Amino acid sequence: MTTMTFDNKCFEKLHKTEAWMYTNVSALAKIDFALSTTFVDEQIIHGFDVTPANSFIVLINGVFNEEASRLSDGIEINAAYELAGTIASRGDSFIPSFECDTVTITNNQEKTIHILQLVTGDCATAASGSVFIHAKEGESISVAETHVCLGDSGHLFMPLTEIMAEKNSNVTLVRAIRGSNTAYQLGQLHVCQLDSSEVQTHTITLASKVSRNEVSAYLDGEHIESNFDGMYMLGQDQQVDNHLRIEHNYPNCNSREFYKGILDGNAKSVFTGRIYVKEGATDTDAKQTNQNILLSDDANAIARPQLEIYNDEVACTHGATTGEIDEEAKLYLRSRGIPADAAEALLMYAFLNESLDHLADDGFRKTLTDELLSAMPGGDFIRTL
Amino acid sequence: MTTPLLEIKNLHANVEGHDILKGVNLTVHLGEVHSIMGPNGSGKSTLACVLAGHEAYEVTEGEIYFMGQDLLELDADHRACAGIFLAFQYPVEIPGVSTKFFLKAAVNAMRKYRGEEELDAMDFLDLVEEKAASVKLNTDLLDRGVNEGFSGGEKKRAEIFQMAMLDPKLCVLDETDSGLDIDALRIVSDGVNKLRSSERGFVVITHYQRLLDHIVPDFVHVLIDGKIVKSGGKELALELEEKGYVAFENCDTGCCCG
DSSP: OOOOOOOGGGGTTGGGSGGGTTOOOGGGGGOOOBOOOOOOOHHHHHHHOOOTTSOEEEEETTEEOTTTOBOOTTEEESOOOTTTTTTGGGSOOOSOOOOOOEEEEOSOEEEEEEEEEEEOOSSOBEEEEEEEEEEOTTOEEEEEEEEEEOSSSOOEEEEEEEEEEOTTOEEEEEEEEEEOSSOEEEEEEEEEEOTTOEEEEEEEEOOOSEEEEEEEEEEOSSSOEEEEEEEEEEOTTOEEEEEEEEEEOSSSOEEEEEEEEEEOTTOEEEEEEEEEEOTTOTTEEEEEEEEEEEOSTTOEEEEEEEEEEOSSSEEEEEEEEEEOOOHHHHHHHHTTTOOHHHHHHHHHHHHHHHHHTTSOSSHHHHHHHHHHHHHSTTHHHHHTO | OOOOSEEEEEEEEEETTEEEEEEEEEEEOTTOEEEEEOOTTSSHHHHHHHHHTOTTEEEEEEEEEETTEEGGGSOHHHHHHHTEEEEOSSOOOEEEEEHHHHHHHHHHHHHHHTTOOOOOHHHHHHHHHHHHHHTTOOGGGGGSEETTTOOHHHHHHHHHHHHHHHOOSEEEEESTTTTOOHHHHHHHHHHHHHHOOTTOEEEEEESSTHHHHHSOOSEEEEEETTEEEEEEOTHHHHHHHHHOGGGGTTOOTTSOOO
C-alpha cells in the first residue's frame, strides 16, 4: 500500500510562468482531490486489453493491479532501480510528483508491452503513475501506454515516463490519452539517449478537458535519431498543450517534432517546441512542425517554435500551419463523386491517420483508429469504407 | 437526332475577376474523341475545370448540357456521379488515405447515386486488379497515400486507372501528356484507347501534337484567347505543329467551328 501526499496549491499561479502562459490550470488548486486506491470492474479493464497476446500491465490510481496484468521477463514493479527518476530530475517541470508504483521495463521486448493506467473514483481523484524504460546496448523495446480517466468527476492524472536508451538501442513509445473529457491529464516524458540510439514517441490526445504533454529529451551521444510525434482531435472546450524541449548535446544528431491535430468547437491547442543546441553540437539537424486544421471560428491554435542555438553548423527548421480543409483536395475527391461532407471527413481522417499509419498494425492501433473516428466529425462515414 | 453527350453554348467564364473563356461552343457525341489544342493561357484548363465544377471558376454567360441535363446546376460530385470524369493536370496528393480506400468511397458513392448496391470488398479488389493492369500500374502503389510520392508518370497512370474504375460517360483529359516520357506516354495512351467506345466520349486537352499520335482524335479544335478559332479533323493538329499557334491567332471566329 502506498501513501500519497500531494499539494495542489502549486497550480494556482502556474499560468503566470512563461512555460504555462497559454494553459491555465488554477482551478485545480481549489479542488479537494481524493487520493485513494479503488476497485475497477474486470469487464472495464478487459475492454482496454486490445492486445491479448502481449504483456499487459494495469495500474489503477497509480497502484499496480496484479490480477489484471500479464508480466513477462524484464518487467518489474517497484524494482529498486537507481536510474529511475534521474532523467526527470534533469528537467524543471512544475508538475508535482507523488508516490506511486513504478513499472520498470528492460531487456529486448519484441512484442509491444501494453500499459493501462486508469484513474477512477466517485469524486475528483488525483493519481500519478510511473514507467521507466531502459534499453541497454543494442536492445529494442516497444511500449504502448493508454491513459484513461473514467467517469466525469474531474480527475487529475499526472503520469511520468522515463526512457533511457543506451548505445545502438531502439525504443518506441506510444501514449494514448483517452476516456473522460472532464479530466486533467498532466504528463511528463523524459528521454535520455546515448550514441546511435533511436527513440520514437507518439502522443495521441483524444480526450481530457486539459492535457499537458511535456517532453524533454537529452541527446547525450552522437548519431542519435529522435522522433517525437503527436496527434490530437479535440472539440468543445478541450485543450491540449504539447510542450517539448530537445537538448542536442553532441554532434551529428537528428531530431524531429511533428505534431498535428484538428480542433472543433472552442478547442485550443498549444505547441511549444524548444530545440536547444549546445556549443560544439555541430551538424545538428532538428526539425519541428505543427499543423492544425480548425473546423470552427472559435477554435484556436497557438504554435511556438523556439530555437536556442550555440553554434553555427546546424540545420534547424520550424514550420507551423493553421488552416481549414484544403479546398483543392476536396474538389479532387468531389470530382470522383464523393459528396462534400464525406470528402471533408475523408480529408480529416487522412490528415490524422497519417500519424497513426506510423504505428505497428495491431489491436492498439485499431482501437485508436476507432476512438479517433468516434471523436471526428464524419467518422461514421469512414467506418463504412 | 440523338441528344449530344456534351453541348457547350457560348460559354463565358472567369476566375478571380479575369475573363478567361469568351464564348466557347463545342458539341461532343458518344463515341467521339475531341481534342482541344491551344497555347498557354488560352483557357484550355479553365474549360476542364468549369466542366468538372471547380467552384473558383465562375460561369458568367452561356450554357452546358450533359446528356440533355443542365450541367451548371450540378455540384462537382453530382457531375462525377452523372458521368463526367476529369483527369487532372496536377493530381492532388493526399497522404494518410490510400488510393484503394478513397476509390472505394468514390465507387460506392457513385453506385449509391445510381441506386445500385455497394460493391463488396472482394469484387472491389478484383476490379482494382483488372483496371490497374490495363495501365500497368503496380497495385502496391494503391496502398500508399493517394498520389503520395508518385512520379509524374505514375500520377498520370493513376488518373487513367481511376477513370477506368469509375467508368464515366465523358472523359476530360487535362494535359495528361505533360511531364510524361515517351514510354509513359504510350502506356497512358494505351490505357485511354482501351476505354474508347461507342458508349463514351472524350475531350482531350493538350498543348502538343505528340499525344494525338497515340490517342487519335476525331475532331481537333484550336482554342485561342478563350474562343475556339478553328475546328477540323486530326490533320488540323499536324497543321498546328507545322505552323504554330501564331498562324491561327487572327483567325476569324466564324471559321468552321465544330
